[in-house]
Every structure is written in structure tokens, then in C-alpha cells.
Amino acid sequence: MLLLDKLLVIGSTGLVGSKLASIASRYGFEPYNTQNTRKWPFPNSVQLDITDHDATLRLVREIRPKVIVNTAALTNVDYCETHKEEAEDVNVGGVRNLAEAARSSDCRLIQISTDSVFDGTYGHYTESDMPHPLNYYSLTKLEAEKVVSQLSNYAIARPSVVHGWHSQTIGAPSGSTKPMNFAMFVLDRLKNTETVRAIRDQYSSPTLADNLAEAVLRLAKSPEKGIFHTAGRSCLSRYEFALRLAQIFGYPPKLVQPVFTSEFPQQAVRPKNCCLRVEKAEKALGIRFLTAEEGIMEMKRQIPSIGDR
Numbered sequence: 552m553l554l555l556d557k558l559l560v561i562g563s564t565g566l567v568g569s570k571l572a573s574i575a576s577r578y579g580f581e582p583y584n585t586q587n588t589r590k591w592p593f594p595n596s597v598q599l600d601i602t603d604h605d606a607t608l609r610l611v612r613e614i615r616p617k618v619i620v621n622t623a624a625l626t627n628v629d630y631c632e633t634h635k636e637e638a639e640d641v642n643v644g645g646v647r648n649l650a651e652a653a654r655s656s657d658c659r660l661i662q663i664s665t666d667s668v669f670d671g672t673y674g675h676y677t678e679s680d681m682p683h684p685l686n687y688y689s690l691t692k693l694e695a696e697k698v699v700s701q702l703s704n705y706a707i708a709r710p711s712v713v714h715g716w717h718s719q720t721i722g723a724p725s726g727s728t729k730p731m732n733f734a735m736f737v738l739d740r741l742k743n744t745e746t747v748r749a750i751r752d753q754y755s756s757p758t759l760a761d762n763l764a765e766a767v768l769r770l771a772k773s774p775e776k777g778i779f780h781t782a783g784r785s786c787l788s789r790y791e792f793a794l795r796l797a798q799i800f801g802y803p804p805k806l807v808q809p810v811f812t813s814e815f816p817q818q819a820v821r822p823k824n825c826c827l828r829v830e831k832a833e834k835a836l837g838i839r840f841l842t843a844e845e846g847i848m849e850m851k852r853q854i855p856s857i858g859d860r
């Protein structure tokens with residue numbers, strides 16, 4: 552019998568983790584998954600809080616995965632700004648535990664980082680540009696990159712505003728993780744004929760979670776080491792992205808209203824333009840990242856197959 556490589560997805564209840572867990576077997580992996588406070592009915596799932604050092608090391612020692620992909624983090628940027636200790640514990644301390652576990656069990660660690668390690672002054676960042684985080688969440692993500700980059704077998708994937716259908720978790724997310732991704736939030740409001748105020752002076756590269764999961768699984772298979780920008784090909788403001796969602800899903804575009812950052816108070820400072828260049832990852836992984844329109848069209852195409860939203 553052919554033995555498949557084991558892939559351990561940390562944070563399988565999250566948007567990105569759930570996509571990875573769903574398609575890992577297509578890439579020839581036997582997926583194992585961790586869940587924290589929420590549950591998802593994936594096989595091979597175990598509870599793990601990555602801030603628990605001993606439990607993290609024990610689990611990795613027991614499963615002996617070939618690759619660990621860490622998607623777990625406190626992802627609510629404003630929450631991290633007001634709960635710094637907790638953010639540091641999970642986003643840095645948790646990654647330190649995973650890095651130690653990966654080192655001692657001799658496995659590859661892939662860390663999901665973020666476009667917001669950059670300060671957003673210029674946009675169109677490459678992997679060799681210098682990070683300069685503006686808020687605490689992004690600072691913890693950059694610290695985690697430094698921890699992971701001490702390993703001999705690692706890769707760091709940096710996506711930008713991730714979107715996609717995500718619904719089957721049991722138990723509500725806490726305020727520390729994202730209740731709903733931006734595209735789902737916009738579509739939910741538009742469906743109820745509610746207006747959406749979307750920021751017109753913050754730019755990013757919307758990344759379809761499914762496309763990101765594919766890139767990460769290719770990264771899991773490859774021997775490539777280092778940082779990879781794994782984001783969508785378009786560079787759009789939140790307003791332009793929300794408008795495209797309305798247009799493609801057939802909702803009245805006038806429901807989407809542009810606002811400036813200055814009119815939309817947020818606890819954490821946001822970078823203005825964190826669009827990423829993805830040529831390095833496209834070449835190394837043999838993948839083509841989707842444009843924002845293609846990502847939204849794919850979400851639209853997936854509707855009939857998702858019955859429980």
C-alpha cells in the first residue's frame with residue numbers, strides 16, 4: 552500500500568485552514584487537522600491550543616507529519632491592538648512552539664504570514680522589500696516570520712485580504728479571529744439590500760482562499776525555502792473590490808459607498824497600499840494567481856455546491 556505524506560494543518564476551522572484541510576488529499580497528502588475553540592467535522596482532527604508548549608510538541612511527535620502548515624493566528628487586527636499580550640502569545644509564542652516541534656520532529660514548517668508586514672507607503676512589494684509593520688497584529692506576524700526563518704526547512708507564504716466561502720464551523724468565532732471575511736460580509740449586506748461603506752484609500756491584492764490553499768500545498772510539496780508572496784494579481788481598494796462583488800453577483804452598485812480611512816475610525820492603523828507582486832511564487836510553484844474578478848467569479852461558481860450557508 553502506498554504511504555502518503557502526512558500534512559498537519561494547524562487552525563483547520565479558519566478560512567484558510569479549512570480550504571487546506573479540504574483539498575490536501577488532492578496533492579497526495581494524508582491530512583491531519585487541529586481545532587482550537589471551534590469545531591469542523593474533518594476526519595483526523597484533534598484539539599490543540601498552540602500556546603500550550605508541551606501539547607504542541609507531543610502532538611507533532613505523535614503524528615510525525617512531513618509538513619506542518621500553520622494558519623492559526625489571532626487575525627482580528629483591532630482586537631490584537633487592544634489585547635497585545637494575547638496576540639503575542641498566539642501569533643509569536645504559538646509559532647515558537649510549532650517551530651520547536653518542527654525542528655525536533657524534523658519536518659517542514661510553512662507559516663502563513665501577511666501583506667501587512669509592509670507599511671503600505673509604496674505598494675507592489677516583492678519578497679526582498681523591507682517590512683515595516685504599522686500595527687501590533689502585523690508586528691507579531693513579522694516576529695513569527697523571524698522565528699520560522701531560523702529553521703532549516705521552512706517557507707513563509709504572504710497572502711493579502713483573503714476571501715472565500717467559509718461556513719461550516721460549529722461554535723461562533725471569538726472576537727480574536729475574523730467573524731466573516733470581507734467578501735462574505737459585503738455579499739451578506741448586499742443580499743439584505745443594506746449599504747456597504749468600503750474604504751477607498753486602502754489597497755490590497757484580494758486573494759481567493761482556494762487559490763491560496765493550492766499555492767500553499769504546492770509549497771508544501773516543494774523543497775523551496777524562504778518567503779513567497781501568494782496573493783491575487785489585482786491591486787484594488789476595498790471600495791473597488793466591494794463594487795466588483797456587487798457587479799459580478801448582480802446587486803445594485805449604488806449600495807456600495809466609498810469612504811476615506813479618515814471617516815472610518817479603526818483601533819489599529821492600516822497600511823495604505825499593501826499590494827504584492829507574485830511573480831516569484833508563480834514561477835517557483837508553477838501556479839497562476841487569480842485576478843480579483845476571477846476570484847469573485849469562482850466564488851459565484853461555487854454557490855450551488857455550498858448548501859449550508
Ligand SMILES: NC(=O)c1ccc[n+]([C@@H]2O[C@H](COP(=O)([O-])OP(=O)(O)OC[C@H]3O[C@@H](n4cnc5c(N)ncnc54)[C@H](OP(=O)(O)O)[C@@H]3O)[C@@H](O)[C@H]2O)c1
Nearest residue numbers: 562565566567587588589600601623624665712713728729
Ligand atoms: N484573512 C485574511 O484576510 C488574511 C490576510 C493576510 C494574512 N492572513 C493570515 O492567514 C492565516 C489564516 O487566516 P484566516 O483568515 O484563515 O484566519 P481565521 O479564519 O481567523 O482563523 C484563524 C484560525 O486560528 C485558530 N487559532 C486561533 N488561536 C489559536 C490558538 N491559540 N491555538 C490554535 N489555533 C488557534 C482559530 O481557531 P478557533 O477559531 O477554533 O479558535 C482558527 O482556526 C493567518 O495566519 C492570518 O494571519 C489572513
